[in-house]
Amino acid sequence: MPRCADRRDAVTADDDQARFTRFVLPHLGDAYTLAQWITGDRIDAEDVVQDACLRAFRAISDVAAACPRDWLLSAVRNCAYAWLRKNRPAALVAVDDLEPAECEQLDCWDLDLETPETALIAKTGAERLGAAILALPTPFREMLVLRDIQGLSYGEIADVTGVPIGTVMSRLARGRDRVIRTLGRKKS
């Protein structure tokens, strides 16, 4: 009965579109935000989001059964990292490489800042804050974006990134400390 089979296919396709509209499209803002902070570029972020959405569409049953936002964010992250590997491999610093430099910096922690309140709050605008976050290595930056801009819990971030929760906690703290240090050091 080809007609029936065709008809069933048509219904399924409609259904997939409907599920995509219902489960995936509401999270476009989150997807685009993460893509933009990882790639650092608006146009590339759009390509990354399109790729991720197509993946989500092809796996719509999985997406609907999972937490759709986190599924999509994870796909965005994978697509964005693939984009970085291809276009900006230098941006993919191994996190272990960063440890020694940070050991040195820890000692002069208090010297860098005067009073965090005045130095940071009063003088820092959104642009400078954004630049300080963009300057972070990707593994730290993505943690700050997922938590401080998108409001995910540590557990949700662990799900999205596949990074253990203890590492999420540690990268968040280190990333934020770096931002504070960057902003506290320069006086504008």
Next chain:
Amino acid sequence: MTYFMAHADRALVHAYLDGELDAANARAVERQMASDPALAAERACAEAYRRLVRGRLRRDVPPPGLRARIEASTARAATLS
């Protein structure tokens, strides 16, 4: 070793402010912050950062047309499959 231990304590301060610790761990961190000036300083910095971020960093709005382009590509994928 001291680096990692010191760092773990500092990360706990952030987790505390993020509301990610259970009651027992939260109390333990509060006690540590009360007795350790370095952790008290970390808390001050972390709180300053929180105030700084609030209101200054927002989710990006997807550019106009992105949604339509995505819908077009999923419609193409649907007809191809």
